[in-house]
Amino acid sequence: AQKITQTQPGMFVQEKEAVTLDCTYDTSDPSYGLFWYKQPSSGEMIFLIYQGSYDQQNATEGRYSLNFQKARKSANLVISASQLGDSAMYFCAMRESDGLTFGKGTHLIIQP
Amino acid sequence: DSGVTQTPKHLITATGQRVTLRCSPRSGDLSVYWYQQSLDQGLQFLIQYYNGEERAKGNILERFSAQQFPDLHSELNLSSLELGDSALYFCASSPRLAEKFFGPGTRLTVL
Numbered sequence: 001a002q003k004i005t006q007t008q009p010g011m012f013v014q015e016k017e018a019v020t021l022d023c024t025y026d027t028s029d030p031s032y033g034l035f036w037y038k039q040p041s042s043g044e045m046i047f048l049i050y051q052g053s054y055d056q057q058n059a060t061e062g063r064y065s066l067n068f069q070k071a072r073k074s075a076n077l078v079i080s081a082s083q084l085g086d087s088a089m090y091f092c093a094m095r096e097s098d099g100l101t102f103g104k105g106t107h108l109i110i111q112p
Numbered sequence: 113d114s115g116v117t118q119t120p121k122h123l124i125t126a127t128g129q130r131v132t133l134r135c136s137p138r139s140g141d142l143s144v145y146w147y148q149q150s151l152d153q154g155l156q157f158l159i160q161y162y163n164g165e166e167r168a169k170g171n172i173l174e175r176f177s178a179q180q181f182p183d184l185h186s187e188l189n190l191s192s193l194e195l196g197d198s199a200l201y202f203c204a205s206s207p208r209l210a211e212k213f214f215g216p217g218t219r220l221t222v223l
Contacts, residue, residue, distance in 0.1 A: 037214075044114075045202060045214035091155065098168035099145065099157025 003027065004092055004103035011108050013082055020067070021077040021106050023092030032096050034075040036066065039089040039105070048090075051075060082110050115139070116205050116215035124221045130191040133218045137184055137205030141213070143167070144186040145206075146178055149217075150199035161186055190220070198222045 005024045013019045025034065036048040051059045051066045059066045067076040079086055087110045093100040115138035125131055137144050146158040148171075157170030161180035172178075175193075180186040190197060203215045 043200060043219070044216045045204075046114075047212045047214070050212070093155075099160060099170045100147075100155075101157070102155035104154055 002103075003101045004094055006090075006092055006103035006106050008106045009104070011106060013108065013110055015084060015110050015112050016081055019079040019082050019086070019108065021079075021090050021092075021108065023075045023077065023103060025073050025075060025092075025094045027073075027094065027096055029096045032094055034066070034068070035093040035095070035100065036064070036075075036077045037091045037093065038086075039091065041088070045091075049077065084110050084112060086110050114213040114215065116141075116203060116213050118201075118203050118215035118218050120218060121216065122219045122221075124223065125193060126223055127193055127195060129193050129222075130189065131193065131220065133188040133190070133201050133203075133220075135186045135188070135203030135205075135215055137186070137203070138207075138213055141205035141207050142184065143206045144180055144184070145204040146172075146186070146188050147202040147204065147214075148199045149202065150196075153199075155202075158188070193222045195222050 003026050032053045034051045038046045049059050049061045049064045049066050051068045058068050063080045065078045089105045091105045092103045117136045119134045142163045145160045149155045158172040159178050160168040164180050175191050178188045198221050200217045202217045
């Protein structure tokens with residue numbers, strides 16, 4: 001069974017609209033961390049945001065926020081006021097103990 | 113720029129050969145992680161070192177090995193290369209146990 005599921009292989013969004021990228025996870029470990037990364041066409045992996053399983057509040061970093069719904073095992077990334085430069089692959093990942101387990105990614109394309 | 117450097121940027125080699133990928137973590141970061149990104153397998157954790165010691169192993173093949181040196185740089189050695197080893201290999205570093213900073217990657221092509 002997949003530990004990280006990203007159900008949207010691709011998304012087209014109009015510039016300036018808000019975007020929600022879905023991520024659900026599967027773990028029985030009470031202590032875990034959830035990450036989102038952006039991978040532009042140039043290939044580098046850029047850390048965006050982190051949410052710990054015990055964090056009481058949803059994480060935010062500038063235009064990025066993480067909608068963490070623990071009971072649903074959901075950790076959706078919300079990008080407010082999307083920009084053309086947001087076009088990229090987005091990966092959700094989970095850390096339980098050793099290393100990160102990544103989802104298959106969502107290819108986000110922002111249209112002018 | 114994450115502060116993590118990887119060399120070389122690109123590597124083209126033949127089946128059966130051996131290559132070494134190098135990673136320099138951010139200054140002061142003790143943890144180094146290696147990941148492989150391929151079209152069929154996606155992103156997979158290979159191995160982690162912390163302050164010179166192997167800390168965790170993921171889906172790393174026996175033909176692959178790694179080490180972290182006293183100056184904290186790390187090398188990933190890939191031997192008896194196969195076509196399926198063609199991938200983007202990332203190194204990540206962190207002061208603690210969370211991979212926040214990825215290097216630009218080494219793109220390996222095995223012909």
